[in-house]
Amino acid sequence: MGTHTATGRGHATDTLPAGLEMGTMRPGGWDAYYDALERAFGGVPEPEEYRTLWNRLTEPERTLAVYDQDEVVGTAGAFSFRVSVPGGAVLPAAGVTMVSVQSTHRRRGLLSAMMRRQLTDVRAMGEPFAVLTASEPPIYGRFGYGAATERMLLQVDTSRVSLRVPEGTDQVRLRLADPAKALDACEEVYAQQVPGRPGMLERQPGWAELGVVDPEKDREGHGELLCVTAERDGKLTGYARYAIKPDWSSTTGAASGTVTLRDLEALDPVSYAALWRYLFEVDLTSTVVALNRPVDDPLLHMVSDIRRCGVRVRDELYLRLVDLGAALAGRSYAVPVDVVLEVRDPFCPWNEGRWRLSGDADGARCERTTDPADLSLSVRELGTVYLGGSSLRALAAAGRVEELRSGALAPAARAFSNDPAPWSPHGF
Template sequence: MTYPIRPIDESEFPVYSQVLEEAFGWAPHPAMIERAKAETEFDRTLAAFDGDQMAGVTSVYSFTMTVPGGQLPVAGVTAVSVLPSHRRRGVLSALMRRQLSDIRERGEPVAALYASESLIYGRYGYGRASTSLPFRIDTRRSAFVRNAPQDPSLRIRVAKPAQVREELEKLFAAVVTRRPGRYERNAHHWTGILADEEADQAGRGPLRAILAEDDQGVRGYALFRIKSSWDENDIPAGTLMLGELEAADPAAYALLWRNVLDRDLVTRVETYGRPVDDPLIALLADQRQVRARWADELWVRVVEVDRALSARSYAAPVDVVIEVEDDVCPWNARRWRLTADLTGATCKPVDDEPDVTLPVAALGSAYLGDGMLGEQLQAGLLREHTAGVVHRLATAMSWSPRPWTGLVF
């Protein structure tokens, strides 16, 4: 069957929401639904129809995202859902193909998403491009190394998050370009981050904020909730759940973490996810106290190979002919010469013999600087025609700091 696909309008949002609720098996609070509606870009929200019934949906947020060496317009794919009654009928495939075509027409060379199920999106050319590190720390064993940075001019200010929104926004805007995968936030994003109704608290307590500042202004902030608890002997055993911690410099960063870890009546700090190269790990005297687990985070899809590869920076010179396999976006399926050094890059179509043949998802996984091209070669998923070229390509596409997004969309 074929399913007509078109953008929805605002009047169809209730039906669109019902598809999401059925597909994800959730029942969001009405306030959360209204926030989602306010940030929906209806001209970028597609629905597939079975007759008059909305059978599947997907949407896009228009982002400016940090990539190695700069920023790029990126399509933030979200709300990918199909009714349980219409699974395995081609609804999802039709939606994803239409969406990628629309993204290309918009001039966005890259798409990115958070995957509710990691098995799905490789079929459409997405590759795992960043890793998140959720972890917990026993605060009683959280001493820093002796040479941790300090600045006597810094002080901590406790504040109501909503009352310092402007200061939080300004600080984040100053640091967003430092790490690939971060995206600029609009007013709707900040409204969601600072939302603090009962449904947002979910038994974890109100949202709290601390700011690290000096006489010139704010140099960092942390947002968190505290779930109070006592053990059977009435000994405090509270858990601090860290939402965000951002800082403009190492001293402010260290001071914020020290304040979070030294909070009275708290014995454990948990994070929803941090970068795999979070500087906190280096600050801790006993790094074994970071009890972490690995989690895939952002998945990236190269929509237009030439524009995407020429728009980012590279860590080392490389000159390679890449044969791209892409059965979803056929305009990518050809040979490309990538020539790059520390001053810039070009990517042009060629008919030369390839140095390497790879699926487009492999380029997506490496795009933000944290790909596993070498591992994929060893697994037999890439075909290297020129010895050593995958190592050179992987080195050139690597980046420090490692990519991380930090806010699900």
């Protein structure tokens, strides 16, 4: 369902009003919990296929609810994830989701109470950070979440844009496959990509199914979900899942359908190029739409006319350091770094104070120190730069990072950078 949040604005206290009780979801309480969540988001029920899958994936012991007697009036869940970070390590993380407050109970401190309880639990579980995708980004900054990845959206006019593909593309064999039957083989391709790009989820059992759920109710004029696979030397080297929306409305009678891409992964440039070329050349279509691609997608360097690709970029994954020392020590750094950070974190005060970060491409240490600070910033800024997608220098120019020792900012900014750009291709 994606990470949704429907709530009122903040409240100064984390103490729940009298008569309200917060705890994990009650036994047998899934339907009441999910009904409350859907009601907070306008009351339109999700297709049963999604509801059933989310029920299976939900971890009841990590699913918080606020009750007003027997009524669910607040929700906040978390999934046990593993997320790739710069350097290729995959770290445990909490995937925050299903956050809502009923409109009858806003401005009473429910959200703050759930967020504090949740982050305390995340720390106790030894997860160094939490991630979420936000329906309302302004909500989460005050809880220490920073925008850590972006996604690129494309709407390509394939009637006027061609592709320059590398030599060897014609040798890639493409096959149409049943999306469900090909799921395990495609998942092996996806899994190989995870360590190479920060922000990707190492999918746990059951999560791959999210890529092939295809409720007819949600198709919005598209046909059924399709899958094309790429093979080289008899081995699967890539796949694309997509659907086609026919369009015969042109006054000329010409077809101008749309290919909507759900996801595409490939292990080498020629397989990647062959899949995109296939999508560009689907019969009776003139547009390819992709709603979530990395901002450094190679496709940008293959198209003949970037201006006809409708490129847009928006925020995607938000990240919150929970165990600051473990999180910063868990990733590697592009160049050697030795910097003392003065960190503000009033919501999770165990992170506040001075930390010495020392590391390079082979690893890092991050420990408390009494040495003079080189940079001053909040935990939100550290979340923003943690995966390497944003620059400490840019944040400093915006007044959100202060250089306390002259010359400390530039090397620290270089150290936190990462290539490739972080990306989260996976909703939750």
